Amino acid sequence: MKEKFFQKKFIILYFIGAGLIWMGLVSVVYIESNVTYHNKILAQEGIICPSPTSKKNAMQLLNCYLNTPAPTIPVPTPTITPVVTKAPIPTPTVDPCSSQLADYAVVKQALLTKNKIDLQGDPDLAWANQTLTTMCKLSSSPTFNTLLTAQGNIVIRFHTGSCVIGNADMNTGIDLTGSCDPQLNRAVLVHELAHMIAFRNPAIFNSYLSTVWPSQIPTYNCQTHFGSGPTAAECFADGVAENVVYSYLRITSGGLPAGNPTFPEYPTTYASYYNLMNTSVFGSVSFTSF
Amino acid sequence: MLNKIKKNKIWLIVILVVLILIPIFILILPVNKNQKEYKIPSSANIPTVIMTPTIPPLQRQQNLEKVVPGQSSEQEVAEILGRQFRKGSSQGYTTLYYPLPPTHRENVIYVSNETVKYIAEEIPVDNALYADFVKQSGTQADGKLYDKSYSNAGFFWYVFSKKGIAFLANPYQGYTIQVLRFEPTEYANFLNTTAKQFSITAESAPNTEKLH
Numbered sequence: 001m002k003e004k005f006f007q008k009k010f011i012i013l014y015f016i017g018a019g020l021i022w023m024g025l026v027s028v029v030y031i032e033s034n035v036t037y038h039n040k041i042l043a044q045e046g047i048i049c050p051s052p053t054s055k056k057n058a059m060q061l062l063n064c065y066l067n068t069p070a071p072t073i074p075v076p077t078p079t080i081t082p083v084v085t086k087a088p089i090p091t092p093t094v095d096p097c098s099s100q101l102a103d104y105a106v107v108k109q110a111l112l113t114k115n116k117i118d119l120q121g122d123p124d125l126a127w128a129n130q131t132l133t134t135m136c137k138l139s140s141s142p143t144f145n146t147l148l149t150a151q152g153n154i155v156i157r158f159h160t161g162s163c164v165i166g167n168a169d170m171n172t173g174i175d176l177t178g179s180c181d182p183q184l185n186r187a188v189l190v191h192e193l194a195h196m197i198a199f200r201n202p203a204i205f206n207s208y209l210s211t212v213w214p215s216q217i218p219t220y221n222c223q224t225h226f227g228s229g230p231t232a233a234e235c236f237a238d239g240v241a242e243n244v245v246y247s248y249l250r251i252t253s254g255g256l257p258a259g260n261p262t263f264p265e266y267p268t269t270y271a272s273y274y275n276l277m278n279t280s281v282f283g284s285v286s287f288t289s290f
Numbered sequence: 291m292l293n294k295i296k297k298n299k300i301w302l303i304v305i306l307v308v309l310i311l312i313p314i315f316i317l318i319l320p321v322n323k324n325q326k327e328y329k330i331p332s333s334a335n336i337p338t339v340i341m342t343p344t345i346p347p348l349q350r351q352q353n354l355e356k357v358v359p360g361q362s363s364e365q366e367v368a369e370i371l372g373r374q375f376r377k378g379s380s381q382g383y384t385t386l387y388y389p390l391p392p393t394h395r396e397n398v399i400y401v402s403n404e405t406v407k408y409i410a411e412e413i414p415v416d417n418a419l420y421a422d423f424v425k426q427s428g429t430q431a432d433g434k435l436y437d438k439s440y441s442n443a444g445f446f447w448y449v450f451s452k453k454g455i456a457f458l459a460n461p462y463q464g465y466t467i468q469v470l471r472f473e474p475t476e477y478a479n480f481l482n483t484t485a486k487q488f489s490i491t492a493e494s495a496p497n498t499e500k501l502h
Contacts, residue, residue: 011302018309025314151462199444202465203416209467210348210414212392233442278305 039134046100097136100129107132114140118173120159127179134186138193138244143283147197147204153195154196158191164188168195187245191221194240197281198233208236212272217242218259219251241278242266244287316354348414351388351397359454360473362406367399375399381487383407390414400487408484410473420448421464427453432477435490440467447490451477456484 099113101107107128111117115135119128138144148154155173165177166188174192177190180184198205213232216222222235238251242263245251250263267274278284324403341483356362356370368375371388378385386399393414400408410454413419440446440458445467449456452472458468472484481492 014302014306015309018306021310022312101490168442195442195444197462198442200462202460202467203464205443205445206416206465206467209412210395214394231439231442233440236443240307 031148043105075263097132097139104128111135112153115145116153118153118219119158120155122160123158123232127185128157130182130185133187134189137287138190141282141285144197144281144285147201148193151200154193156192160178166192166198168192170196170199183245184247187241187249187251190244191237191241191251194237194281195233197240198236204231205236207280208232208239208276212239215270215272217266217273218257220253220256221251223257224253239273240277240281242270243274243282246274247288256285310355348390348393350413350415351390351411354409354411356396357399357406357409359406359409359471363404364401364406365404367406373400407472408487409469410488411469412470413466413468415465418464419466419469420459423450423455423457424464430452431457433482433492434461435485435492437488437490447479449477451475451480 161178
């Protein structure tokens, strides 16, 4: 019996049998260790196989995996290349932002189409062109454009008068009365536009309250608003304006607040103001010259 | 070799036993399921996590709603909100200022005769509190009032006097920057008392800027 057990043919069978057992057990271990990965793939296809709780369940899991349909592979939609036709050569037109315009109606139309500014009233052509120049420059900041006009056009009504007075209302828009030199006109315009930005984007003003206020800047509307200042709303608006004009103008009235007429120290000495306006209002676009 | 194995039957048995036992040992050994990692496709982009210093997030003060105007005492305020406040006075009231780091803003509790009278809460986070309150309460504000410091930025006081709450909010989005809590009262009484205390007016302040 013993001799029979160790005959050549039986020895070969023993090795084959051991090899089959070996392969079978290794396969189970291999599949089980990867079933969790495949389960993740199946789960993405909406097919869930139970996780193995023991080695005994590995075969059940194998059955689940083998019996579930293969995940569908999405066929990419072929892209259709559009047929490009040559566009007609446009008739050259004067870029309204490149030079002074000779017609008030043209300026008005340019402000409306480029900047969503609805200019009303009867300003002189020089003032209208100044307004267009300022808006063209501010338009280089997509952030500013979006904040200003997200809720539609801005109406600016011009009224004749002495050196400039501004007023902003969240319902009716901006009223500008009178005209000074271009730099002051620009400062008041941007100040009023800043009020409109606050009206339309309350989160930016709230961010100003959290990160800057009650810090103040030495400008007229911030420190002496109707003699009772300062107020957060006016300091915010003057801060936005100074971000545009600081290199050549510090906003004062009648020489108040006292000090230099220009404001070169604004970005450093009043960094909290400059940084907030530069990033949140102007999207890191700086204005050092007009 | 086969003959050698045939002759040394012990070795044959040992080889067979080892061949059978090795995979069994592999199965029996405890498997740490945590080590069973998913196979990550080679084309996957593994994001790199960059650790940066964190700035404390803006948030409202916790437990402030547990302080009740007209009921809570100064002692209870300290127990509920803690003692990290600075004390002051304003127009006859004892004021407790609770800071809201990392901002410069502070919640203010107004106390008179040992009892809380007003709670002025700053709201540094984005929200729609006023709009949400109108929707949930089903009521409209008694009136819209003006604040000289904030109305030129588009924020007005919307008062619900009988519910003892007012919101300094943007009317279009309901975005609120301050909430004022007080003892419920009639609107006329609110105008004569609370509104004057906080310089809240029925008329808008002039908002014309001029340069000359």
